[in-house]
Amino acid sequence: MIILGLTGSIGMGKSTVAAMFAALGVPVFDADAEVHRLQGPGGELVQAIETLFPGTTGPDGVDRAKLSKAVLGDAEKLAALEELIHPAVGLGRTAFLEEHADAPLVVFDIPLLFEKTGRAGLDAVLVVSAPADVQRKRVLARPGMSEEKFEHILALQMPDEEKRKRADFIVDTGTPLADTRAQIDALVTCLRDHDVRYCQQCVR
Secondary structure, eight states: OOOEEEEETSSHHHHHHHHHHHHTTEEEEEEHHHHHHHHHHHHHHHHHHHHHSOOOTETTEHHHHHHHHHHOOOOOOOOOHHHHHHHHHHHHHHHHHHHTOOOSEEEEEEETIIIIOOOOOOOOEEEEEEEEHHHHHHTTTTTTTTTTHHHHHHHHHHHHHHOOEEEEEEOOOOSSSHHHHHHHHHHHHHHHOOOHHHHHHHTT
């Protein structure tokens, strides 16, 4: 099995690319989706989060806006929250790998791979990237987004140029969808039959 980490900065098209992998039959573990599940109605972390941060949960699980406000600007509180979340997500990832043990290729969709989790346990990393003007246009089109909020998010993320330098594979999402899909098709085809190093020469 090859475990491919998928990451990219905000607005770069990571979710779209993850869906392309899934459409090709590649199992995808979505770290964000797992966090939502853990914090949703009946989620395993709801009670522990309420204990740490009283008033941040309700019938629908964790109120993400209240939780965000509770930890905003407090490094110790954020660290305590992460100490809850990261091990739980790790257990979900382990269960995912067991479920798909026979798959030749799986993808871990990890938004803050370089910023938070690192490359441990991954065979290769794929970075989705697009020109800065395309990224900005996409993000500012989102409901509730502002220039100030966008710049704040960018400041918390590793620059796209640095991510590209650290990547084993780069997919350009600033092109028409058909072109991006062709890049993913070629990568999946190669990784199902060859090792990472061979595919780096053929696909990147």
